Every structure is written in C-alpha cells, then in structure tokens.
Amino acid sequence: xxxxxxxxxxxxxxxxxxxxxxxxxxxxxxxxxxxxxxxxxxxxxxxxxxxxxxxxxxxxxxxxxxxxxxxxxxxxxxxxxxxxxxxxxxxxxxxxxxxxxxxxxxxxxxxxxxxxxxxxxxxxxxxxxxxxxxxxxxxxxxxxxxxxxxxxxxxxxxxxxxxxxxxxxxxxxxxxxxxxxxxxxxxxxxxxxxxxxxxxxxxxxxxxxxxxxxxxxxxxxxxxxxxxxxxxxxxxxxxxxxxxxxxxxxxxxxxxxx
Amino acid sequence: xxxxxxxxxxxxxxxxxxxxxxxxxxxxxxxxxxxxxxxxxxxxxxxxxxxxxxxxxxxxxxxxxxxxxxxxxxxxxxxxxxxxxxxxxxxxxxxxxxxxxxxxxxxxxxxxxxxxxxxxxxxxxxxxxxxxxxxxxxxxxxxxxxxxxxxxxxxxxxxxxxxxxxxxxxxxxxxxxxxxxxxxxxxxxxxxxxxxxxxxxxxxxxxxxxxxxxxxxxxxxxxxxxxxxxxxxxxxxxxxxxxxxxxxxxxxxxxxxxxxxxxxxxxxxxxxxxxxxxxxxxxxxxxxxxxxxxxxxxxxxxxxxxxxxxxxxxxxxxxxxxxxxxxxxxxxxxxxxxxxxxxxxxxxxxxxxxxxxxxxxxxxxxxxxxxxxxxxxxxxxxxxxxxxxxxxxxxxxxxxxxxxxxxxxxxxxxxxxxxxxxxxxxxxxxxxxxxxxxxxxxxxxxxxxxxxxxxxxxx
Ligand code: SF4
Numbered sequence: 001x002x003x004x005x006x007x008x009x010x011x012x013x014x015x016x017x018x019x020x021x022x023x024x025x026x027x028x029x030x031x032x033x034x035x036x037x038x039x040x041x042x043x044x045x046x047x048x049x050x051x052x053x054x055x056x057x058x059x060x061x062x063x064x065x066x067x068x069x070x071x072x073x074x075x076x077x078x079x080x081x082x083x084x085x086x087x088x089x090x091x092x093x094x095x096x097x098x099x100x101x102x103x104x105x106x107x108x109x110x111x112x113x114x115x116x117x118x119x120x121x122x123x124x125x126x127x128x129x130x131x132x133x134x135x136x137x138x139x140x141x142x143x144x145x146x147x148x149x150x151x152x153x154x155x156x157x158x159x160x161x162x163x164x165x166x167x168x169x170x171x172x173x174x175x176x177x178x179x180x181x182x183x184x185x186x187x188x189x190x191x192x193x194x195x196x197x198x199x200x201x202x203x204x205x206x207x208x209x210x211x212x213x214x215x216x217x218x219x220x221x222x223x224x225x226x227x228x229x230x231x232x233x234x235x236x237x238x239x240x241x242x243x244x245x246x247x248x249x250x251x252x253x254x255x256x257x258x
Numbered sequence: 259x260x261x262x263x264x265x266x267x268x269x270x271x272x273x274x275x276x277x278x279x280x281x282x283x284x285x286x287x288x289x290x291x292x293x294x295x296x297x298x299x300x301x302x303x304x305x306x307x308x309x310x311x312x313x314x315x316x317x318x319x320x321x322x323x324x325x326x327x328x329x330x331x332x333x334x335x336x337x338x339x340x341x342x343x344x345x346x347x348x349x350x351x352x353x354x355x356x357x358x359x360x361x362x363x364x365x366x367x368x369x370x371x372x373x374x375x376x377x378x379x380x381x382x383x384x385x386x387x388x389x390x391x392x393x394x395x396x397x398x399x400x401x402x403x404x405x406x407x408x409x410x411x412x413x414x415x416x417x418x419x420x421x422x423x424x425x426x427x428x429x430x431x432x433x434x435x436x437x438x439x440x441x442x443x444x445x446x447x448x449x450x451x452x453x454x455x456x457x458x459x460x461x462x463x464x465x466x467x468x469x470x471x472x473x474x475x476x477x478x479x480x481x482x483x484x485x486x487x488x489x490x491x492x493x494x495x496x497x498x499x500x501x502x503x504x505x506x507x508x509x510x511x512x513x514x515x516x517x518x519x520x521x522x523x524x525x526x527x528x529x530x531x532x533x534x535x536x537x538x539x540x541x542x543x544x545x546x547x548x549x550x551x552x553x554x555x556x557x558x559x560x561x562x563x564x565x566x567x568x569x570x571x572x573x574x575x576x577x578x579x580x581x582x583x584x585x586x587x588x589x590x591x592x593x594x595x596x597x598x599x600x601x602x603x604x605x606x607x608x609x610x611x612x613x614x615x616x617x618x619x620x621x622x623x624x625x626x627x628x629x630x631x632x633x634x635x636x637x638x639x640x641x642x643x644x645x646x647x648x649x650x651x652x653x654x655x656x657x658x659x660x661x662x663x664x665x666x667x668x669x670x671x672x673x674x675x676x677x678x679x680x681x682x683x684x685x686x687x688x689x690x691x692x693x694x695x696x697x698x699x700x701x702x703x704x705x706x707x708x709x710x711x712x713x714x715x716x717x
Pocket of ligand 1: 521571572573574575576577578579601628631632633634635636
C-alpha cells in the first residue's frame, strides 16, 4: 500500500490551469459501446481546464479483453493497432479508465517483452498529477441537491499507482457527501470474462459490495472504471436495489456551467 | 427441448454448492485478519513499502543463489549435528521419513506432528498411518482437520471454513469432553488429550518456517506451544522443508519474523519462536537425541527455471488468501490442491504442470489485492495471466470466447465503426458469455448520447 506521502492532499482553493495543453483522448471500447456520456464528460472536463482535445476516429480498443482471457495472439493484434496510433505523436494520451491505462502500461511490456509503453494517463491521475487540480473548479449556477455517494476504487488503479485522486476530486464537490464503505478495498467482482464464466462467484462478490454500500447509506456509486459500473449496474437492476451508478467524470462535468 | 447442461469451471462449480455458513466463517476470519494486519504492519515498520521491497530482494537473492545457499545450509546443519536428507519428490520424501521412523520406533507407536504444509503436500499422514503409526496432529486447527477427516482450507488457518459449533460437535463426537462452545474449554480438552500423546511419542515431525544458511538454524513460529513439544519431547525430530524456505543470514531473521507474524495473523510477533540448532548436547538434559532435516524438491527446481519462479519467494503467510475476494467466496477447498488461494492458483499449476490444472488461473478477477498485501511482493496477477496464456497456447484450457470476430473488428477503425452500428443486434444474438451474464444481471443498455455522433456534430 502506498505510504501517506503519496496520497494527494486536498487543498481549498481551486487551481486554474494557465498553460494550454494538447491532449489526445483514448475513448476506450466500453465508452464507445455503452458509455458515450463518459466520453463527452471527459472532453468537457479537459476543455474546462484549458486543454485542447484531439480524437483519432480510427481508435478501437486497448486489447485487454483477449489479454485477460489468455488469448495473447489476439491481444497482440489489437494492441499493435492501438500502440502504433499512440506512438504517432508526443501529446499525452488521457483515458477515462484505469483499467485500460494499466493494460497499456503493464500489459504491453508483457506482450512485447521489454518494450517501453507509450505515455498514457488515467483521467483522474492526469487532472491531479499533471494539471495539479486538487479541488474541482465549480462553475455551474445550478448546483444539484446534496447526496450521499459511495466511491468505489476500481482495482486496476492499483496497477498504475492510483490512490485517492478521483475520490478527492469528487469529494471536493460541495453537494457530494462521500460515505465510508466497509471493506472498501475489495474488488467488485467484475473481472472481464470471469463475470460470466464464474458468474456465481462474481455476483457473490458484487452483492457483498452492494450490501456494504447500502449499509453505509449511499444512494449512488461512483467509480472510475466502466467494467465495474457495467457489472454493478446489472446486479442492481436485476435485484431492483435502490442504487444507481455513475462515472466520476460525469459528476465533474455536472459542475461545469453549460 | 432439454436445456444443455452448463459446464462450470471447477472453482465456480464448487462455489455453487458451498454452504452459506462456510462462506460466513471464511469471510469473518479473513476480514478480521486483514484489518489487524494493516494496523500491525504500519505500526511495526516506518516505511512498509520499503520493507516489503527489502524482503522481496532478499528472497530474490535466495532464488538467484539457491544452490550455494543450500550447500551452505547442509554443511552448517551437519556441523550442528543435524542429519540432512534430499528428497527429489513426494515419494522419496515419504520413504526417507518412513526409514527414519522405522529406525527410531521399529514397533510403531505415536508420532506427534506440528503444523506443516510440506507434509500435507506429500500426503505423509496417510502413508505413516497405513504402515501402522499413530500419527497425531497437535496444532489445534490441524487436530480438528484430522478428527473430521478433512483437509486444511487455508495455509495458516486450516479450519477457517468451520465455525465454533461445528468444532464443538466434533469434539463431543470424539469423546474429548462434555459439549462446550467455549474456545478456552475446547482448547483445554484438546490439550489434555494431546499431552498424553506428547509423553508417549518417540518421534516428532514438523515443518520449517525459515532455514538460515549462514548458521544452519531451523526457525519455527507458532502460537500454541505444540510445536515446541513436538520438536523437543520425542527423542527424534524430523523437520521437512521446501528447498526455497531459506534465508541467507541470521541478520535477515527479525525482518522476516515481523513480516510473517503481521501478515499471517496480524500479530507483532508469534507467541513462540523456536530456533533449532541441533540435537541435545552432552551438557543438556532434554531435547531430541536426533534431528533430521528433509529438504524437498518435488517440482521446485523445475519452477525455479521457469516463468513462475517468483512464486518460490512465498513465505506462506496466507495474507493473499485472506484478502482475495474469490477466496472469500469459495474457501480453500475450491482450489482442489493443498495450496489454495492466489498463492495456490499459481503454485499448484506451476508444480503440477498446466495440463493438470488448466482452468485454475481463470478463477480470479485479477484485482491485484494479493500482490498489494504480499510481504515479498510476488506479482501474482501477472503470473495468473501467464498461466492463462500458457493454457491457451498449449490448447489445454477451454476458450469460451472466440476472439476472432472481436479481433477482426478491433484491428481496423472502419470495421470497428461498422461493428458499433451493428451492436444493438447483439442484444438479441447468442453470445457464449451471455447466459453467464444474465443469470445474475440485467443486460446493459446504451444510455445517453453516442460519443462519436456528438464529436462529429461539434466540428
Ligand atoms: S504469496 Fe505472498 S501473500 Fe501469499 S502466502 Fe505467499 S508470501 Fe503470503
């Protein structure tokens, strides 16, 4: 576990980013398929912080699904396309998923032994460590009502050394009250193809997580990875639980004046 | 029309028939240890991260220099009067131990045993009982496992899957005393029963937590005192260790003792730490007259030279199991091997070969909690992925998903965009993973705006 000095500290005054950055968006396949709003929110967030966002329409997927399933030859083919695109320019790549960022940083050097991975950032990581945002600059004139939110730290953040970055930004929104969940460090049970091949185990883990979240009195689950959200949302709907799921980028975008 | 029976992978099939009470027992202990573990280790080490790195590097050194260190250990042990035996596999280990037993107690009799996973690995008890010895497990948990004819469900906490009521019933059934659910009274009943076995035993068998190459000392840790009695009361002590259980020098010991106790049980130190330097000396009144050390290979040399080498750095603390979300749902028995949990999911196929356990590595979400708690920083998730790849390459694992279509779509921007347009149809199409998803979850629906449409509309 990271020593405390690594944990980003929250400060009170919002920081405005003066220098103009150019960043490339990697949308990720789940945003392409299901979570368009997360991609839109990501662009709004970056532009709000004075970044110029580029989007290469030829992009597809990082290759993690077959990689995790053990089909490394399929993974290499998909990763090859993404890597070539990523290496085309020097502008940093930002993506709203720690899982895909971990795939590129940790997985690519395994697939291509000893290779240097392209420079990629998870969104929260980029905001906190590159743009030095500690507290979200709220501009909306119509703040939503106060609500209790459980933040789920997606496990693949571990792979890229993420700690409380996303949580800190969400927690800085005046209308969000973060609740502490028991065994918060535990996985949600998604695990890619695992969630279908090992359905009972996956659902067991997920239901335990949801149970702990409801016990903490939250009405909304916020996380930074779409895999977790997809799986938890499926469980919530099947079991008709009084919970909803959101990506943290959507919450930050909500705070920006239209 | 009859529905096609679903073939669940072994761990999933096991989970589906597991009693909720078992899950509750496993979860309760796991949560408790993981919570105290962190507090204890953060308290014990000013920079836990650096400490784990240091421990990991010491173990790297051990693996890199293992032949030299083993020779050194053997030489020092011999100088200390410990007889050293090399066992290349389970069968030869059993034979070595049986020969020692025959010499020390030719007429059979009682053998007391302290907790040892290496003896579980070579199925020693059954073998000795078959030839007429009365083998008695003296660790409380292992004792319960033995009287219940069960197997350990966690490498440190063998009866993590049982609750107090179940233990109480077993004790009553065995006539160990009046029915009680009080842990103290249960322990007292076991102690009374076991004391007599310690007195009559001519042989004690134990494992080894650390063997120090520099001095030839064998280190054992425990909380109940039974290891002390098992290794000192009988005239003959046989210790068995996997060949990787080495530490280079005495100076390394304090670090590893604290890391092991903190990780395994959330303790500052275990109640007892035994440093065994050889048999009874001339001027000593007690202790065994003969000490044997059996060094077990049983597949380890092969692992040392392969991609899963790092798993041999393991110090058997069991923290990876306690923290593992899958382990908490399924218990150790689901792994169908002596070594369970994340450690077992790598070590078992590494030792036995991927053909023997081709699906085990897939029973993981790859969440990385195991690596995060591992005191020697073993990259378990990475090795689980390598095992999946090996199983796929060798064609020994089932591949539930044909990745060809996905790969075809994901290797061209144009095909990808065309595929995206066709996706709504996928909701009604058959997919190998669909049933596994919908059994527990609603199918996802696209909600809100489409990113690409929105982006194109802006420029
Ligand atoms: S792999 Fe690491 S955490 Fe698991 S038992 Fe071994 S040393 Fe402990």
